[in-house]
Amino acid sequence: MKFTRRANANWKGTGMEGKGTISTQSTTLDNAQLSFKTRFDQGVGTNPEELIAAAHSGCFTMQLSFLLSEAGFIPEDLNTEAKVTFEEGTITLIQLILKGSVPGITADAFEKTAQKAKEICPVSKLLNAEITLSVELLA
Incomplete structure (x- = not known):
């Protein structure tokens, strides 16, 4: 069995102050927030x-x-x-x-x-x- 799944990430701005989103093919994640804060600290997003x-x-x-x-x-x-x-x-x-x-x-x-x-x-x-x-x- 062979298949391919997709996800997409979008980022605008610098690594520290910028913001991004991530979405999955299934739409389980649909423009979920990404940011410096959600990665290295606390915040809403993934x-x-x-x-x-x-x-x-x-x-x-x-x-x-x-x-x-x-x-x-x-x-x-x-x-x-x-x-x-x-x-x-x-x-x-x-x-x-x-x-x-x-x-x-x-x-x-x-x-x-x-x-x-x-x-x-x-x-x-x-x-x-x-x-x-x-x-x-x-x-």
Whole structure:
């Protein structure tokens, strides 16, 4: 299966005083606010690190549910918090914190299945992806 999803970011002004928006193809985010304040302080809007945390926790949790189902277990509840740490201009750590209720599975089997989900989750493998760039300067 192959598909492409889209998102768009727009920014006006300097990094500190400027403002931007981000929208997704599904319109779940529709001109959501971006700013220096929403990224490095507090404010209404989102930021790249929060979006990465959302994408990673969602992808990992869905991948885990597939693996558990393949092994014959039906999860009652899987809850994953992703914490993205940004320091000195770099994302240095992503912590996935999983809590789940899966009838009939042992703690060891749950741990092993979760580790496999982390390894094969497409977002977990993201940093190994090819990144291309197309540039056009508008007059």
